[in-house]
Amino acid sequence: MRVTVTGAAGQIAYCLLPLLARGDVFGYEQPIELVLLDIEQAQTSLQGVAMELEDGAYPLLTAIHCTSDVNKAFVEADVAILLGAFPRKLGMERRDLLVKNAAIFKEQGEAIRKHAKEHIRILVVGNPANTNAAVLAQYASNIDKKQITALSRLDQNRATSFVAKKLKISPEEVKNVFVWGNHSNTQYPDLFNGVTNRGPLPDWLRDEKFLRDEFIPVIQERGAAVIKARKLSSAMSAANAVKDHLRDWFLGTQDIVNMVVCSDGSYGIKKGIFFSFPCYCPGNGTFEIVPHFPWSSFGEPWIERTKKELYEEWEQAFTALFPKSSL
Ligand SMILES: NC(=O)c1ccc[n+]([C@@H]2O[C@H](COP(=O)([O-])OP(=O)(O)OC[C@H]3O[C@@H](n4cnc5c(N)ncnc54)[C@H](O)[C@@H]3O)[C@@H](O)[C@H]2O)c1
């Protein structure tokens, strides 16, 4: 299995690469070859990462290739994990970030179309992840949209862990806590479908004041809180969520998991928009959006807000990429 990781000299990659090499993601019997892409200025650091991978003496890791050439990076790739993105700099508006990253994901989408295996499975992590995935899907035009996903599992893990801590139980016992929409602070973390293996969540966890004043803002702002505390964005937990997302997508799970996927019109979300939905993963890189989880009247305005943000993001990226067209 040939796995391409972009942004491979960055901090998420540093936490993720050992998990891939050890077999935690694709299974303990699956040999993998890693192709590590980063920009020219990061090549010395990338060489250091490759040395450390070699020094791990991982039995499943059959080869490591480092490159700064996007066209070489995706040759014959079975899986692409897209971590590399332009970071937000001081004074940059969200729109500037969107446009900068749209250019990167356009280039990578084209390279995937030309060079990757047709059955490739893609996970976009670099922010703004939903819209980057939508841009990539436009340009990797020979790839079925169901092969392209983005990461919202970190948000689901955060929400699940929050509930487990409140109830003093293991996160394993908490199911069906979902995060809908954009991987941004408009996401809607939803406890109305949540259960534990002892039964439904207690009423106080669904109290509207508690949801509005505590649960929802804590989950929506968790990424910012980590940045404030570490002066760096979350990396260990992001790598762990990448592992969970890919393992479940490839090896299957009975749990309903959050993935950002291309809307097929489910839940009234416009087709083509990449939205975080609850998904069922039977294995082998397949998933189905689970269609029947209710939002409750409390959830509707939150969903509207995140949906609106995603439609606007897509319009901005689309206008930058195709200045003379209209949606
Ligand atoms: N979706 C999520 O849940 C989630 C969670 C955490 C972080 N993120 C995002 O993931 C991304 C990576 O985070 P990080 O902490 O590893 O960042 P980082 O800055 O440590 O690493 C990013 C790496 O990408 C490289 N890069 C930049 N442009 C590139 C390009 N065109 N091609 C290849 N490589 C390129 C950089 O040189 C750098 O080495 C960021 O965009 C971050 O906001 C997403």
Ligand SMILES: O=C(O)C[C@H](O)C(=O)O
């Ligand atoms: O990198 C960020 O802006 C935050 C990150 O997406 C996170 O959720 O931790």
